[in-house]
Amino acid sequence: MNSFSFTRLSKRFSFSLATSFTGIVRCLVTGGLTGLLSGCSFTNLDDHRDLATLKMQEAVDKVRTDLEKELQKEVPSLNVLIQTPTQTYFASSAAAGQQPVTPNTIYRFASVTKNFTATAVMKMFQDGWLDYKAYINDLIPGTDQPYVPATPDWNIPNKSVITIEQLLQHSAGVFDVDNDPVPGFNGESYVNYVLSRDSTHQFTTEEMLKPIIDNQLYYFTPGTGHHYSNTGYVILSRIIERVYSARSGSAKTFADYLYDHITGPSSRVPLAISFPYRADDVQLPQPNVASLLWRPSGLLERFGQVNMSAHVGEGNGYSSMASLNTFVRTLMRGENILQPQTVTLLQTDGSVARPTYALGTSLYANLGYGHNGAIAGYLTLMVYDPTTEVSLVAMLPFWDLTQGPNGDISFGKCFNAMYDAAYAARTALGYPGKP
Template sequence: MNSFFFTHYRKRSAFSLTTIHTIFIRCFLVGGMTSLLFGCNVINLDDHPVPATQRVQEAVNKVRADLEKDLQKEVPSLNVLIQTPTQTYFASSVAAGRQPVTPNTVYRFASVTKNFTGAAIMKMYQDGWLDYKAHVNDLIPNTNLPYVPNTPDWNFPYKSQITIEQLLNHSAGVFDVDNDPVPGYNGESFVNYVLSRDSTHQFTAEEMIKQLIDHDLKYFTPGNGQHYSNTGYVILSRIIERVYSARSGSAKTYADYLYDHITGPASRVPVPVSFPYRANDVQLPQPSVASLLWRPSGKLESFGRVNMSGHVGEGNGYSTMAALNTYVRSLMRGENVLNTHTVELMQTEGSTAKPTYALGTSLFANLGYGHNGAIAGYLTLVVYDPTIEVSLVAMLPFWDLTQGPNGDISFGKCFNAMYDASYAARSALGYPGKP
């Protein structure tokens, strides 16, 4: 069985985007000019441009229609929010009879959570609470506690050689028990195997680490490669918990720190974002959008209620497109909790992959810095382009897994459509589009 809860998609195929050119013909009456008393004239678009909002909507409509045609299935919605230095535009392209999404519709943003985790680690670094260059078994500053527990149940492969920075940029070699098959689980990932048999299971970091220990799982020695790892970010979430607990003198969770220092009322730019970690915290607040997922068998399922306890720190967040835009725009401009120097580190430090992956942040060509995400039928992209000061959030609550050996072909079409809609929206406003 394949995992339908992965929170990152590394593969992108490409197909061309057709530019839409529209010609308007207007019939008009001009008094006092006999020769033009009645007439039909072709209007030059340069003189009478289509309103920008309409151009963005038409561009997103075209991408959704192309995806429907390619998949031969109804695509419920494709949504893009884009903010320029002077204006914000929003387009929700929906199938006939469906309600458009709004900028304030709640949905699960999956691995965009990693950008919040990166921001949390770098805020702690900026405040002197931790050293992101430190090894995970080093002591938390001004304490006698290591960043991760010094106990047998945390003795995962190469632990003494792994740094916090390597966890952030996926160069630690930590095996991903959420995305990749684990021995003894029927060819499935550990998280998917457990969830598919008990949707109410309360995951812990320790049971995920146990898989690494029991099966001696790793990708490579730390610093000698790069492999995306949700499990590496689960470890980072525990580091955040331990550092915050040590500083506050009481037990704290990952969600506590994010609320208290990154997103909540006391933060510099408050945004309504939640990071559920309990197995019974499965309901999205209203208004929300449920996702649709076509299984390889052809069965259609809808997701809204999801157990996120196996994704803490790497994919458990939910919010709105408006809130995510506010967050990424302010953060990447150095106008949120991180100063400009720390933001630069977050964007570039230790990056080796293409697209560049640094400290919880990817660089996407002609889109900017941010992160993407995929979980339980939701797809999203959250980015800010500093070269033109344009931020963008795209969201597609739809997966098709019916084409390809593992649903990879049709899923790739959905994933690429999200990017194509992003590029099309930028192009509609005159900005560089698909490279």
């Protein structure tokens, strides 16, 4: 099985991320959304749907059917959730006979995980547990242990001059063994090479760093450029694990910290969001939606069970659109575990060369702050716009890889459609749309 991560979207595709974005969901607050969503024009069969709801549904329907015409393939569903200062809306445009999607349907949200990882780092900073400006071989505050192991299997190029902040910003130059071809692995990324031969393989961070060390791979001297790196976020997940273990006095995982401090019952805003890290933890809880993926060969595959052990901290999360909306809305408004001044740090990196990319957070025109993601046939976007106080989540459980080199053209059409639906839904509700 190929993993098809495709989380470094800005490099793989020629379209501009600054002008192509996702979004929106609408769920009638009146009585809640209880009806199943099915068929091209069904959102909520409540007779009291207002005009704005109908306009939003029609807008999302049009984007999905236009995508079907472009690809000459059935698109199972296109889904948008949006919350305004006064109401929450949800629109699911589903092809006839395809699985309905609701705000509570579980799916894999891929690189949106990076926003959670960055939030965890900044929460540790806020609590005095780490210094995000520190070098990764500096000592964890109050301990004699460095942020990353001082062992040969961690001797990646430029290790002594990489900071935690640079890892968050993708400015550390750490080579991405998940997205880029690695010498000696048949022209494939290391992760895809291994998974295509053994879908049950349990990855470790040290294992993924080995090809980098063996081949002395890196993109640039830390702090001198920008290159999206899933592997950089895998390193961040280990830093979170080591800091939490040191503070608690017992062995902890990345998932432990997220559950105990960011999303679990004892967090400020408890949410049902999970971050699997074992190769055998592949099943999504019910209700869930499987994704569909057209391979370059023309073979259509359905993804449900996926080994996420290579994606810890960078793309291993799963949840629902409703939970993602609550998280990003409360986080960016300073109503969650980060104080407002820490949220400002999360959103701002001070970069003149790349002002729109901050600490695990991107800024999208007329959509706001958040992150997107793509993995195993799922596409998603999670954002909050402080100007209009509108939060938005968009999801498309469908990839087409049949057009262009490596499927870039048809995949780009799917990705753009998700953003077009977001903008169209905002416009339908009277908010600024596609710039």
